[in-house]
Amino acid sequence: MISEGIVPLFVAIPLAGAFLIALLKRIKGISDTFGILASAGTFALSILFLLKMEAGQRVIYNIGNWGGFNEVLGKIVGIQLAVDGLTIFMLLIVNFVAFIVALYSVNYMTRYTQKWQFYCLFLLMLAGMNGVLITGDMFNLFVFIEIASLASYALVAFGTEKRELEASFKYAVMGGMASLLILMGVIFLYSYTGTLNMADMTGVLAGSQQPALMYLIFGLLLTGFGLKAAVVPFHAWLPDAHPSAPAPISAMLSGVLIKALGVYVIARVFFTIFGFPHQISIILMTLGAISMGVGALVALRQWDMKRLLAYSSISQVGYIMLGLGIGTPLGIMGALFHLFNHSIFKSLLFLDSGAVEYAAGTRNMKEMGGLSRKLPVTSGSTLVGAMSLAGIPPFAGFWSKLIIIIALVEANHMKLAAWAVLISIITIAYIVKVTRFAFLGALKDRFANIKEVPVLMRISLIVLALVCIFGGLLLIPEVRDTFLSPAVRVLISGTGGGAGS
Amino acid sequence: MNAYMPYILCMILFCIGVYAILAKRNIIKIILGVVIAEYAVNLFLVLVAYKAGGRSAIFSETEVILPGAMVDPLPHALVLTSIVIGLATTAFLIALAIRLYGKYGTFDITRMRELRG
Amino acid sequence: MSKEHDRGMSIIVKTVTRLTVGLILLYGIYIILHGHLTPGGGFAGGVIVALSFINLDLAFGGSISAKIFSKGSTAVVEALGAVMFLSLALIGMKYGGFFDNFLHPDGNAGQLVSAGIIPLENIAISLKVSAGLFGIFLTLIVLQKFESEKK
Numbered sequence: 001m002i003s004e005g006i007v008p009l010f011v012a013i014p015l016a017g018a019f020l021i022a023l024l025k026r027i028k029g030i031s032d033t034f035g036i037l038a039s040a041g042t043f044a045l046s047i048l049f050l051l052k053m054e055a056g057q058r059v060i061y062n063i064g065n066w067g068g069f070n071e072v073l074g075k076i077v078g079i080q081l082a083v084d085g086l087t088i089f090m091l092l093i094v095n096f097v098a099f100i101v102a103l104y105s106v107n108y109m110t111r112y113t114q115k116w117q118f119y120c121l122f123l124l125m126l127a128g129m130n131g132v133l134i135t136g137d138m139f140n141l142f143v144f145i146e147i148a149s150l151a152s153y154a155l156v157a158f159g160t161e162k163r164e165l166e167a168s169f170k171y172a173v174m175g176g177m178a179s180l181l182i183l184m185g186v187i188f189l190y191s192y193t194g195t196l197n198m199a200d201m202t203g204v205l206a207g208s209q210q211p212a213l214m215y216l217i218f219g220l221l222l223t224g225f226g227l228k229a230a231v232v233p234f235h236a237w238l239p240d241a242h243p244s245a246p247a248p249i250s251a252m253l254s255g256v257l258i259k260a261l262g263v264y265v266i267a268r269v270f271f272t273i274f275g276f277p278h279q280i281s282i283i284l285m286t287l288g289a290i291s292m293g294v295g296a297l298v299a300l301r302q303w304d305m306k307r308l309l310a311y312s313s314i315s316q317v318g319y320i321m322l323g324l325g326i327g328t329p330l331g332i333m334g335a336l337f338h339l340f341n342h343s344i345f346k347s348l349l350f351l352d353s354g355a356v357e358y359a360a361g362t363r364n365m366k367e368m369g370g371l372s373r374k375l376p377v378t379s380g381s382t383l384v385g386a387m388s389l390a391g392i393p394p395f396a397g398f399w400s401k402l403i404i405i406i407a408l409v410e411a412n413h414m415k416l417a418a419w420a421v422l423i424s425i426i427t428i429a430y431i432v433k434v435t436r437f438a439f440l441g442a443l444k445d446r447f448a449n450i451k452e453v454p455v456l457m458r459i460s461l462i463v464l465a466l467v468c469i470f471g472g473l474l475l476i477p478e479v480r481d482t483f484l485s486p487a488v489r490v491l492i493s494g495t496g497g498g499a500g501s
Numbered sequence: 502m503n504a505y506m507p508y509i510l511c512m513i514l515f516c517i518g519v520y521a522i523l524a525k526r527n528i529i530k531i532i533l534g535v536v537i538a539e540y541a542v543n544l545f546l547v548l549v550a551y552k553a554g555g556r557s558a559i560f561s562e563t564e565v566i567l568p569g570a571m572v573d574p575l576p577h578a579l580v581l582t583s584i585v586i587g588l589a590t591t592a593f594l595i596a597l598a599i600r601l602y603g604k605y606g607t608f609d610i611t612r613m614r615e616l617r618g
Numbered sequence: 619m620s621k622e623h624d625r626g627m628s629i630i631v632k633t634v635t636r637l638t639v640g641l642i643l644l645y646g647i648y649i650i651l652h653g654h655l656t657p658g659g660g661f662a663g664g665v666i667v668a669l670s671f672i673n674l675d676l677a678f679g680g681s682i683s684a685k686i687f688s689k690g691s692t693a694v695v696e697a698l699g700a701v702m703f704l705s706l707a708l709i710g711m712k713y714g715g716f717f718d719n720f721l722h723p724d725g726n727a728g729q730l731v732s733a734g735i736i737p738l739e740n741i742a743i744s745l746k747v748s749a750g751l752f753g754i755f756l757t758l759i760v761l762q763k764f765e766s767e768k769k
Contacts, residue, residue: 023697
């Protein structure tokens, strides 16, 4: 049993860190310290939750100690936070990656001026993401999505060069549109159900049917969250925005932001609130399959390392969507496990690209070559991340892709299974391009004097690489029961509730 | 007057905003499009709370007001939050527009070609 | 003509501004302090306070109000407001919950000193909003000058 009193700390700690950094920015080293401390604090809290939480438990916390007329109206008006298995699963991923990224940024961000602004925005983004994960009502979901998005727009523009500003403008306009569509969907939901609380909403929606309005709401929410998650018809901003940000932020954006704001919310809303209707399953699978294909094929012809990785993110999010769309327990488990793996290896690869940029000063793969001799840690960890991305057997990425493909076969989607296999072969092709051109081959003369990156950056790369190697161990039954299965169970219970409709 | 008229007007306003975002080439006009679409959504949020003959949800000491006669107060609180978020987005977009103008010397988005191809 | 009239708008605007700007500031403070009793509150009052400063700049042209309230100090005040708001919420955790109203929760309706921590939080929000809004205004001015001087 765990005291529910610490739930709001997931948002309060990063916020406090951000504001204190802004207040005490003149003191030297304060931004690094608070940035690392705040992200380490939330990471420790999420581990505490993982260990203490009982199976199937749903911790509910009323803000301000105020139930909000629950006993009079029979519904909740106050702000409610809720933590269940899926939330903890996501909290752990988000805060782990954030902690690693904060460590990495200490050295990396010395390239830029105004480091305190970076940490301030970074912690605001973390607070927004944690808020999205722990919130229990739809409107606060929107508010926290906006906090995280606004911070990320500013972080994409952090370099203030032409590329960054333009990418940020594109991202901000498209993200703003997505937020408006989400808000409109939330308003329709509110006017239909008369409540904003997710648990109450589930009850109201399960008892009534009004198909035309439901399709409108599905359309609005799916477009909005799809824009945030960058599934294919809505992906145009991602290949510009993610490479333009500083490398640690690219890792955060590609690794966790599109999942917390897009994939997690889609899973939460369509599984637990709407009870996973059949149409959504078809739409998610179609979008997922298209995303996989388009992302992988466009990634093949990229020469900018970060841009290639950004397209690869689109493709891998497609895998996650496909797994969620199957809707069977195995498919959902594969999707969530792939979500975990993708967060780890994509953050690792983006941090590696940052390390190469830090050491060699370029990210065009045509100019690189033979860097493995000069940058052993960077090239080794890139190799591990690439293997995991490509799905080579002992690495974690293999197991999650395997589970998704098995789930597809079990659910009799043979063509989609073949498509998934084909795309993973293309994945190998484009990721081999990275290792081949950047790290193998002859060393060019201009790179004769480069040095390996500083020690904190190396530590974070090594930690992420180790998780990539041993991530497959999460599938061992004992480990799975504490980490992966509760999250799957939350989504399954959602589909079970809507099975009658 | 049709009872759905305000909603239709909201949707028209929203469509004007989306049109401006999609079709205009000037950055400032695109930002205006975002703002118009945002106001349309905020207006819609307030209209959802409207009740014919309803009054504001404040109890009074001099007269008895039943909860049934009040408009729904929750969307009013929500729309304030939404307006604040809109303010932040707009301020950020305008700052970006100024910086972009400084880099390119124009507000025309078709001349900003750094990211094409 | 004195040196003061070289910049900014016409003398009518300047005179009216000089007469009204103090009233606007006071009205903003009133809205903030009465936020828990009448419509208004920290955000609305904070915007009005910020507008009184912006008004000065617009009428007199240039950096009159930036001398009173510089860009660096807006950042500090803004962070201070945020920290104050958050720490009020965190103190509540000791008494029962996040954002718990720990100062006499049952005040009398209509009394100025009644609503517990709500007026304090209104003040914190108003600090954050007024400084933040004025800071945005100053930043945009500086950016615009900076970009136009570069050409």
